[in-house]
Amino acid sequence: MPGDYGVAQMMEQRSVAEAADYPDTIGDLVDRAADTHGDATLAKWIESGVTMSYAEFAEKTRKLASSLVARGIRKGTHVAVMLPNVAAFPITWVALGRIGAVMIPVNVGYTQQELTFVLTDADAQFVVIDESALPALEAMEALPPLLSDTRIIVHGGTRADGQSWEALLDSGDPEFTAPSPISRNDLLNLQYTSGTTGFPKGCMLSHDYWVLIGSLAAHWRGSSGDVKNVLIWAPFYYMDPQWQFLMAMQLGGTAKIAPRMSMTKAWDYMVDEEIHYCIFPEPALKVWPESETDKKLHLKFVSIFGWSAESRKAAERRFGCVARESFGMTEIGGGLMVPEQAGEKAYQRTCGIPAAFREARIVGADGKDVPQGEVGELWIAGRGILWGYYKRPQANAEGFSGRWFRTGDLFRQDEDGFFQIVGRIKDMIRRSGENIAAQEVEAVMTSIPGVLEAAAVGVPDPRRGQEVKVYLRLSEGVSQQDVSPETVIAHCSSRLARFKTPRFIAYVDEFPRTVSNKIRKGDITPDGTHPRADSWDRTEGRWLTAADADAQTG
CATH class of the missing domain: 3.40.50.980 (Rossmann fold)
Incomplete structure (x- = not known):
């Protein structure tokens, strides 16, 4: 029989959250907090x-x-x-x-x-x-x-x-x-998204969107104890710092605001400011090796995104906090949440179950819900999601089906009702008829000691359509000799099917990024450069020059 994994408690919390009295506007929210605190x-x-x-x-x-x-x-x-x-x-x-x-x-x-x-x-x-x-x-x-x-x-x-x-x-x-x-339905933000390709689009977000996202974030994070000090270390022009500021306000706490994102300073921020909550990047676990200084932290709850099972367990063991995955987008705010009481389920690669005011379904290419366990596109509906994209009628026509917003992300739902992300529809690699989720390959890459970040892409192949290539960014002080291509392939042998194992491996010092710090995969290889050049080829067991790459693809 499927387990509960905190679903009953979360459903009860959902009912409480959905019945709460929320301010109509952001000004009302601020005034109510000022009257209280x-x-x-x-x-x-x-x-x-x-x-x-x-x-x-x-x-x-x-x-x-x-x-x-x-x-x-x-x-x-x-x-x-x-x-x-x-x-x-x-x-x-x-x-x-x-x-x-x-x-x-x-x-x-x-x-x-x-x-x-x-x-x-x-x-x-x-x-x-x-x-x-x-x-x-x-x-x-x-x-x-x-x-x-x-x-x-x-x-x-x-x-x-x-x-x-x-x-x-x-x-x-x-x-x-x-x-x-x-009113609560009036427009408050034109929040521009920065997708991995194309020009950014302005999401039309209402007062209700922001009041709900801040209030519900406080509801979930506050349930794990006396969460008061919230670290904001991303730029305010991104959406996360905005809802985190409102969350701190709803918690009756203090937003501790850093001037910019800094991995070297964040540890001191968290210790000196007695931070209880933050969005915690997985690479920080490698940047900050486990030591006695872990005991100096005051963390109670951290938000994580796409972490490996080992990292999830390590964070909770090292810092004595709750580390939970969720799924959200600028367009919908919060969509899915992993319950605090999820137990072992929280260590799996799951984004949880629908949050308050949210409905979710997984839909196939035919527009019909797929059977449980099968992969399809995640659709989300509910109160306070975006009106639409500003002056983008085509994007609105493609992005909505009635009241449902099409996320563009591939998910499956397991037997316990939890939603598991597979990858972006546009971030799938198609090799010899097999669909390979770039995110799955990247998760295996970042589990290699010494690998800080990874990006998996499909490169054209005359026989198989595409082959898998990974770009690796190594931790400071780690060399290519420490994480050699042979080491990478050996690591994959028990973790990825052979058709998912990268054929091409390359190393980068930095990744090109969008304004919201996502990796711009299309810009990793400079224009005019063959995608196979300067890569290690698993099939041929050697590094390829530009001439080699041209010869392979003829």
Whole structure:
């Protein structure tokens, strides 16, 4: 008989979560938290030492909102926000939410070309920009059509014809009242996704989306004990720091905010700031070898994504915390969760069962649900998911089937009802009629001691359609001699079927990445370079030159 694995407890928690009284808007959420927690510390910016209480944060967002309205921002106005991990980011976000305006988070590392695309595509009418990011804006030949010099607000400095963010905050009215009513279904963010290929798309996300994702995250993480200190170390223009900030608020805790992602500093952050929760990257387990210093950590719950069974067990053993997988996307927020009480099930490669307000099904190419145990595409429906992609009718037609959002991810459901990810539909390797999930190959690669990251791709082959190639990024201090191609193949012998075992192996110092830090597989090999060149060929037992690669594919 199938086991329970904490499903009963999670279903009970779901019922409680779905029956809860949620604020309608992000402004309501902030005000409710300020009324409850007042002078308690809501946020601390770790390296600068700046802190802010719940009451102070709420007041600053009202003051800024009043000044932004005076500048001409109204309900529905599109405002690009290009700020690093400073207090101005969440203050601006909530201030815009109080007005009913729409925030467009923008990566501060964007070039002139990337910035031009997003500002134009998103129909940005105002820009809030950090002084350090001005060179990309100044490099534009002309501002996008809906922008003007007078609608550029600079944080940390000034610009001719522009406005100082600090001056707007200082001159604002703390008794601000929105000029137009705002509902939970109003648009709050145009959050641009960064898929592994193509231009990013703007996800239209409502107030309800953000209130639910922050509140439900607090509900699940808070169940594992007194979780209060939340480490935010990704840039705020990504979605994770935004919901983590709201989660900390709903927990009545403190968001501890790092200026940037840093594997070398994160350990000290977690120890010194007594961090209870964070998103924990699997490579950190190798960067930080097990030692007595593990006892200095205060972790209670960590979110993990795609970890091996060995890593899941190691994290819980080393840190005495709960490590749980989940599945989410910018488009849907949280979709699947592994129950805290899952026991041994939590060590399997599973994303869990549907979270609160979520329905899930696995669908075949014919649009019908596949039998349990078979692979199909995961479809998700429920309250508060994205409206759709901004100005992308074709993507919306392809991405939705009625109320169901098509995730583009391949899953199977096991006999216990748990959903297991197989890979992206577009990330499958087709070799001699066999479908090979790149994620499965990559998981085996990263279980090799000394391998920090891996990317598996299909390379064209005249006989088999595609062959499997892996790119390996090794840990610091580890050489190719330590993790030789022969070592890789030997490691695969008991873990992968022979047709899944990589034929080609290559090594990289760094991977090209999207703005959300995903590996851009299509850009690993430079344009014009043969995909087999400078690779070790398992079949021929040698390294291939460009001439060898050309000769093989003729």
